[in-house]
Amino acid sequence: MIQTKTIFTVHSPGTIVYGRDSFEEVGEYAKKLGTKALIISDPIMDNLGFVKQCSSLLNTNGIEVASYLGVVTEPDDTYVEEGLQLLLQEGCDVIISVGGGSCIDTAKAIAVVATNGGYIGDYMKMAKIAAQAPIPHIAIPTTAGTGSEATDATVITNTKSEVKMMIKQPAFMPTIAIVDPILTITSPPAITAATGIDALSHAIESYLSRLAHPYSNVLALSAMDLIIHNIMRVYEQGDDVDAREAMSLGSMQAGLSFSNASVALVHGMSRPIGALFHVPHGISNAMLLPAVLEFSKEACIDRLAVLGEFFHKSNEILSQEELAQLAISSIKEICKLLNISNLKQWGIEEAAYYKAIPKMAEDAIASGSPSNNPKIPTKEELMELYHIAYTYEF
Secondary structure, eight states: OOOOOOOOOOOOOOOEEEEETTGGHHHHHHHOOSEEEEEEEEEEHHHTTTHHHHHHHHTTTTHHHHHEEEOOSOOOOHHHHHHHHHHHTTTTOOEEEEEEEEHHHHHHHHHHHHHSSGGGGGOOOOOOOOOOOOOEEEEEEEEEEEEEEOOOOEEEETTTTEEEEEEGGGGGOOSEEEEEEGTTTOOHHHHHHHHHHHEEEEEEEHHSSSOOOOOHHHHHHHHHHHHTHHHHHHHHHOOOOHHHHHHHHHHHHHHHHHHHHHOOOHHHHHHHHHHHHHHOOHHHHHHHHHHHHHHGGGGOOOHHHEEEETTTTOOOOOHHHHHHHHHHHHHHHHHHHOOOOOOOTTOOOOHHHHHHHHHHHHHHHHHHHGGGSSSSSHHHHHHHHHHHHHTOOO
């Protein structure tokens, strides 16, 4: 399953600052990068006071501030264009993203297009290479989920083709990541669940990926350990700071892992669902994860057995087959406890969903992610998995 090459390249932010109250350091780092910042955020973060706090911290360090708060859904190309125009109009020379993965991914796209030109979709599949250094970007996540603060990828929806464009190049990596678990305490249970399962999906998929390697494996295993043992704690007790800190660290490690080893079939199938039916990314990943693990099981029993050990609480000696099955059943149980619904329960109209399956299968394959899966599906198998996922029982 693992590739046979022995030389690997590792990409990560130039600086990672993490820990409680690390947000307070944003001004100190920003003044090393520029003199006027564009904050990319959303109305929720603004209402919570995070945008004002960020502005104050920047102003205290002599940084002027402009704000773009238009990221009201998962990121699309219109947000990139609007944010870019504001960046140019205001003459900003550093970008600060404050929010979930949507804000961070939007900021990544703006940072690259600002110095390299063109349309963000031009950069998909390396069709256009970002040869010029992007605008410096400080990414500050307020959820423990996407890990986008530590990846060189951005996912932007093309509003004309209704395709989620997965764009990956080194230039999209944030200059600095500031990961403060205190900012995640305000996340409500439903968001905590969705983003937590998203992070777990990243860790599992990067560990199972055909592109996994020793560095990514260490991060994936640590992330799985942290997330599995803390996700229910933060869901049930949102102000558990120790659990929030563990989830933030696990999410970042999962991001670093999949950025260097890639995601696989879950994400490949998830993006078309999000683009066509507007299901939040973390939730659609959760809807798909157990079914995809069942599909992939025979091709990665050894690795699923390692995952199963995180759930193995007795002294009984289990076979790899038993541990692999324990991993899948335990992931299903977590999804059930987190009140993850299937696609039908979510409210997607049946006829529209089944009509879209051929396009979703084609778009999933075109993204490239399914080819990293331990078991690479045919288009027919992908279509069948979409059928299974619609009424899947956790």
